[in-house]
Amino acid sequence: MENSADTVNAGPWEFSTIDPRPPVSFVVPVRNGERWIRDVIGAIAGQRDGRPFEIIVVDDRSEDRTADILHEMADAFHLRVIRGRGHGAAAAVNTGVVAARFPIICQVDQDVVIHDGWMQRLVSALDDPDVAAVQGCYLTDRTASVAARVMGFDLEHRYAALQDGRTTHVCTGNSVYRTEALYRVGLFDEQLGYGYDNDMSYRLEQAGYRLIFCRDATSTHRWRDSLWGYCVQQYGFGYGRLDLVAKHRDRLAGDSVSPPQMMVHPLVMSVALLALIASAIFAVTAGPAPETAIFAAVLVLVLALERAITGTSAAWKFRDATPLLFPCFHLLRDLAWTCAIGAWMTRQAVGRGSRPSDSMDVRRADRCGARLQPRRTLEPRQHAGPEGPAYTTKRIPARVLGLIPAHNEAATLPAVIAEIRECDPTLDLLVIDDGSTDDTPDVIEELGVRWLRLPERMGVGSAMRAGLRYAARQGYDTAIRLDGDGQHRATDIHRVLAPLRAGRADVVLGSRYTESRANASMTVRLLQHALSLCLRMLTGRVVTDPTSGFCALGPRAVRLLAEHHPTGYPEPELRLFLSRNGLVVEEVPVHARPRQGGRTSLTPFRITAAGARILLAMIIVPLRTGVGRLERD
């Protein structure tokens, strides 16, 4: 790490000739961005690779704690903080561009967290002198709220259509520009709100430059969480698009990121709304009211159908159910755009100037205040950044506690404990007696293991929560769950713990069926298959044994589940819950055997009830926002 000021001469865009790699200036415009700005700047600082490098933050008159945060970070991260003029996002970016000293400008927005290698990949695309701008790829944060995920998947789906790496629109906030090219076409148009980046792209193309899309340079965009925020932003997008189209008439059909069908949508929606209004008028004036209403309904249905088809293909591609909501959200988007068309045309008609909004409009503080704790900075699967997830770093050896939830398992418990002690004498054990009505408590006491006793039967989820909370208070950071009925072999304990010890996963599940399901009955096998398939769709991971209770939990999982372990018939729901909260789950094969004694608690009625619960969980859990606690890691 070096201070860029040491290696740079004073003049504009001059740099050391010793290092062949071009130096870069990061430009981050921010207004009221206290929620993410730490993550954003931390991720940028993680891109340093020794070349001359500067980070310019343009604080466009923030009214929240952004200024304090920037002040705190300024020294450690060598920030240049510039005060903006308060004229919106395009003006703030221009301020940053003018202040930049290097020939390449990486423009990152206040809610974009870039991933490792982002800068190198994008900058290397500028080696070709014909290329003026390169755009990175947003990956969807699967732990975000529903509205944010819809936004993310929609964009990711549209990016996926850009096959050959060329694009006609470099989106702002996640892009690299050649400084010289920006000056040649005359910087960003400050009259525009949303859409100033499209305008810049179109002008660069007209000047003969090429624009590139780089799929490997990934980042996470923190989209707005609420449905209302989504609609407000879409209204802004629609309004900005009208100003843009007014300036570039030939771009009415959109560009490669906003394909023609997306541009047609709001127009069709406007026609449908007009038809609806007409039918209301006809209802009074005795015109052909029903026919007009049916016409409007058909138009809306066609729109919904088109979105449903796109959503289904996106859902299949991303192995995530969220895009199935495209029809609902995108009809709302069309409505928002229609409102924007109405507002824009009204202002034009009465001769008032355009009043665009942009990404740096003041966002209401209450919405951000709901979750001031920043989320996990980084996508777990892609990379580890400057403060990467805990499991990628070397740790002190874990303290492991074996948890055995037991309800009326007096017959099998002694054998289970004896087997574990034989295989792994050093493993500490905790039996959680879930309100047993037989002599399980006496048996446990004779065995000389630690135990918890729930005075009433609360279910295995509750038992696990109690056990995990006790484990955490006693200083254990890792837990492994075994069943009290002897289904799980103690010899598999090491196998299940191995991926945790290697730092590959937060949770490891022992799967009884990775090899075959031969020793289960026909109905059970069929149910298991159906459940696996659903979970696979929803989590995007291979799930071979959805009801396995044999699992090892790493520190992050222990902390999360000590408070939020699902109850009822928790295993499949647990699976969804873990992936919903961004924990890395791995499966390892284990040997299963039939229960060694006692009676199974499963009756046909209970299996049906469990099925209904699991079905409900599969619908509800993906719609929930991730639990906030993890963010304090």
Added chain:
Amino acid sequence: MIDRVQVVAIAVSVVLLMVVLELVRRRKLVEEYSLLWILGSLAILGLSIWRGLLDIAARELGVFYPPSLLLMLLVVSVFVALLWFSVVLSRQRQQIDRLVEETAILGAEIRDLQAKDTTAAPEGLPSP
């Protein structure tokens, strides 16, 4: 003016109101949950005193037989009350879960402390 049905209706709703208030007074019913019942009995009282209201509402809504509107209101309010009670029940279930889990943990911690105590205490001085 006042017919017998109205007298009975007023009497019943007043009694209902009194019963609710008496339950609150004796702390058999927590204020939080009594509000729903007080509002309900006040609504019935209001409707039985001003009977025209029901007829007006029925006419405006296009209900042919006004008493059926009363029945519908009743069904809807019972439904809302039941849903609310389910929410309360769920909350209490979560609280009970949490409490039971905590008692189990506390029990174990007490045992740990006692074990430490007996091992730490010198010979001949058994811990209480």
